[in-house]
Amino acid sequence: MRYLGDVLLVTPLLRSLRIAYPSAQLDVLVYDNTAAILEGNTDVDNIIITPLRIGYRQYMALLKRIFRRYDLAVVTQTGDRPFLYGLMAASFRIAVVPPKGATGWWKRLLLQRWTEFDNEQSHTVLQNLKLLDLIGVPKDFTLVAPQTDNAESLTRFEFLSDDYVVLHPFPQWKYKRWTVEGWVEIGCYLRDQGFKVVLSGGGLQEELDYVAAIAQQLPVDTVNLAGQTSLAQLAHILARAKLYIGPDTGITHLATATAVPVIALYGPTNPIKWSPWPYFFAQDKNPFSSIGSQKVNNVSLIQGKADCVPCQMEGCERHRQSYSRCLDTLTVEQVKSFIKPLLRI
Incomplete structure (x- = not known):
């Protein structure tokens, strides 16, 4: 709840x-x-x-x-x-x-x-x-993504036949955000490498405005899906992408459950507790440690660098609308270094 x-x-x-x-x-x-x-x-x-x-x-x-x-x-x-x-x-x-x-x-x-x-x-x-x-039931470690039986509702997404990468730039709380400049540069880089860029996002006005501001700075064939899909439709889209990149947010967990390669951008959040659960990871142990950028199965977790990371606090100012220095200083080159082997660039 x-x-x-x-x-x-x-x-x-x-x-x-x-x-x-x-x-x-x-x-x-x-x-x-x-x-x-x-x-x-x-x-x-x-x-x-x-x-x-x-x-x-x-x-x-x-x-x-x-x-x-x-x-x-x-x-x-x-x-x-x-x-x-x-x-x-x-x-x-x-x-x-x-x-x-x-x-x-x-x-x-x-x-x-x-x-x-x-x-x-x-x-x-x-x-x-x-x-x-507590009740003697064996454990299954499978995350189950939402799904839709309405195939007709998916026909409007013409880009599904292209090679595309999904970027999800907007987490609910500001202290989990990467920079707009970083998203724009990564989007342009991916398009230069021959991949269509698809932006995902929810339907709240703040999120729509945020994603639209990024889309305006990306190539004209960028697809902006913010507020345009159900979660089940989005799961279908994610599963067919070449790559997903997103911050510490529910959609990043959803992407991981679809088996798509995921790059997760983390700052203050403790990866031990809240990392995406890797696809096919079926061990009764934590998949990630608390410190450092790591890769497990389909999840590449990039952690911002600072002596205090992960502080497990709500940003540097200790509230949800705070900035987080560890994410503000996360460089595009760090993200590219994970993209290149995943997309074989």
Whole structure:
């Protein structure tokens, strides 16, 4: 019950439960702005949607729908709201709980089994899968991307027959952004090498404006898809690209799940916890270490350089609209050095 990336990183847990209980009804409760990441997911029977800001009547209707309807509730977030929903949904509950000494200690008293949240040394996929140890279910490490059966909706994307690279320049929070100048230079470089440039992005006005400003500085045949695709359509487009480049954002996690080669630009974020989960990585260990640029399977993670990296803070000014020096100083040449072997330039 958080962001797109959080929901996508729960899909290995869902796949594991589906394999263990093939005839069970498996429902997922998510916020309305993240439900699309589960489109076409055959591991899920029903997607229950709730608004981020919920009114009293909506809250009561939701409780009526889920109250004691389930044999098992699995809570993957430590917040109060998802915990209370799990408490209402089933008499047998397992959950991730805050570390000892933190607020929320009382939650342990209301659970049958629990595992402690680790914000530094456990990747989010592994954190979610630890819940399976509590009920003796084997782990499957596969991320499941959204998909659409509507082939006709994809025919308008004429560039799918070209050699193209997808750039996703806009993360939700400013402190995770690379420079506009960097994106423009990389886009021009890729076009000079014979690859069409495709820009992806969401439909919020700030993001549309940001991506449009970059598109205006790129070659005229650049394709700007910002606000033009569903997540399932975007997953289809990503899977057929020669390369994807993006920052620490949910779409970078989505790209990784499609098996496309990915270059992920990271700064303050801890890669141990929040790196993209590499395609075909099926080991019960963290795929990336905390420091340094690294490559695992289809993911090349480029980390900005500074003594404080990764600080795990919200930029240099400690708020979401802050700059991050480690990303501002990440050079185009560093990014090119990863592009060249991947595209055989």
